[in-house]
Amino acid sequence: MVSIHLVEVSKLFGAIRALDRVTVDVARGELFFLLGPSGCGKTTCLRIIAGFCDPDEGQVHFDERPMAGVPPHQRNTGMVFQNYALWPHLSVYDNVAYGLNLRRVAAGEKRERVQEALRVVRMEAHAERFPNQLSGGQQQRIALARALVIRPDVLLLDEPLSNLDAKLRLEMRREIRRIHREVGVTAVYVTHDQTEALSMADRIAIMNAGHIEQIGTPREVYTSPANAFVAGFIGETNFLEGEVAEVTDGAPVVLTGVGLIRASAGPAGLKVGEGVLCSVRPESVDVLDGNAVVAAGLNCLRAKVQSSMYLGGTEEFELAADAGDDQILIKAVMQNPGEYGREVGDQVTVVIDPRHVVVLRR
Numbered sequence: 293m294v295s296i297h298l299v300e301v302s303k304l305f306g307a308i309r310a311l312d313r314v315t316v317d318v319a320r321g322e323l324f325f326l327l328g329p330s331g332c333g334k335t336t337c338l339r340i341i342a343g344f345c346d347p348d349e350g351q352v353h354f355d356e357r358p359m360a361g362v363p364p365h366q367r368n369t370g371m372v373f374q375n376y377a378l379w380p381h382l383s384v385y386d387n388v389a390y391g392l393n394l395r396r397v398a399a400g401e402k403r404e405r406v407q408e409a410l411r412v413v414r415m416e417a418h419a420e421r422f423p424n425q426l427s428g429g430q431q432q433r434i435a436l437a438r439a440l441v442i443r444p445d446v447l448l449l450d451e452p453l454s455n456l457d458a459k460l461r462l463e464m465r466r467e468i469r470r471i472h473r474e475v476g477v478t479a480v481y482v483t484h485d486q487t488e489a490l491s492m493a494d495r496i497a498i499m500n501a502g503h504i505e506q507i508g509t510p511r512e513v514y515t516s517p518a519n520a521f522v523a524g525f526i527g528e529t530n531f532l533e534g535e536v537a538e539v540t541d542g543a544p545v546v547l548t549g550v551g552l553i554r555a556s557a558g559p560a561g562l563k564v565g566e567g568v569l570c571s572v573r574p575e576s577v578d579v580l581d582g583n584a585v586v587a588a589g590l591n592c593l594r595a596k597v598q599s600s601m602y603l604g605g606t607e608e609f610e611l612a613a614d615a616g617d618d619q620i621l622i623k624a625v626m627q628n629p630g631e632y633g634r635e636v637g638d639q640v641t642v643v644i645d646p647r648h649v650v651v652l653r654r
């Protein structure tokens with residue numbers, strides 16, 4: 293197990309800056325995610341850690357050791373790909389043993405280690421099968437066993453669940469977390485799927501156009517996004533544009549198109565008149581009856597239900613809030629909506645808790 297350090301790593305492909313001064317520290321034993329839209333540089337970052345690709349600028353260290361000039365097979369990394377990449381003509385056992393054969397591990401030890409890796413991924417019973425006799429999820433378990441059997445210092449996973457159907461993907465999220473905990477390896481996991489990252493990661497780096505926008509735990513990046521890109525990429529949110537009307541003890545009040553919105557905190561040094569965005573998650577928008585009596589003023593607005601979608605445990609609304617001559621659409625999610633929903637056209641009162649308003653500089 294090692295820690296991984298990327299210091300100001302850049303990579304160019306012709307005119308494209310695939311990575312732009314990326315600095316990341318992954319702790320020993322961490323399950324670290326690189327998350328971002330297609331083309332943001334995630335795979336390039338993983339390939340640089342694996343040694344398949346050299347950075348144009350910057351350094352990679354495993355613990356204190358510089359990796360410049362160290363070829364992939366001397367980095368002791370295990371890789372798991374989206375397409376499993378198993379040998380079709382080899383049995384499960386031989387697929388898993390492959391890396392140990394290359395390393396000339398003695399027969400007795402090899403048998404023990406293959407059996408142990410198959411036990412960890414719960415595939416002991418399938419050792420004699422061939423890949424085409426396994427489901428996609430089972431093939432991915434074998435790919436994991438094959439990566440783990442060499443006892444890698446670093447496990448690299450590139451969109452490992454993308455080929456699986458929705459149900460299997462959920463199951464494998466839990467499985468990969470369990471296996472990671474049991475084995476205790478430093479792991480870097482690439483995905484563009486934000487729920488995968490939120491549900492599995494110890495920490496996440498959110499990438500955009502070759503650079504890192506924010507690094508934090510799932511809770512940190514969801515509840516305290518550093519900027520509008522992160523707020524919009526991780527989960528859904530409503531953006532209300534406005535200008536700072538006042539700041540009292542660090543708590544800003546923002547004049548938006550739908551009225552005054554107060555936040556319990558804001559970025560340091562915010563000035564009156566500064567242009568900002570208020571990010572409010574749909575689940576932080578409380579939808580009350582149109583005639584509900586609430587303290588008038590801040591963070592309370594009137595709106596009309598424009599559409600609704602009942603999903604059993606939750607109900608999603610699009611609400612049209614008055615904004616002068618215009619209307620601004622606000623998404624809201626109600627937990628446990630119960631028997632009586634709201635109809636399109638219903639007048640409602642919307643209340644937003646200041647603690648759930650994230651003020652971002654524009």
Ligand code: ATP
Nearest residue numbers: 305308310328329330331332333334335336337484
């Ligand atoms: P995806 O989720 O689609 O796999 P990604 O975030 O992993 O995307 P990368 O594959 O790292 O992104 O690519 C980053 C950028 O570098 C893209 O613009 C891509 O087209 C470009 N790129 C990657 N590899 C090469 C290459 N070998 N030659 C030229 N351009 C490349």
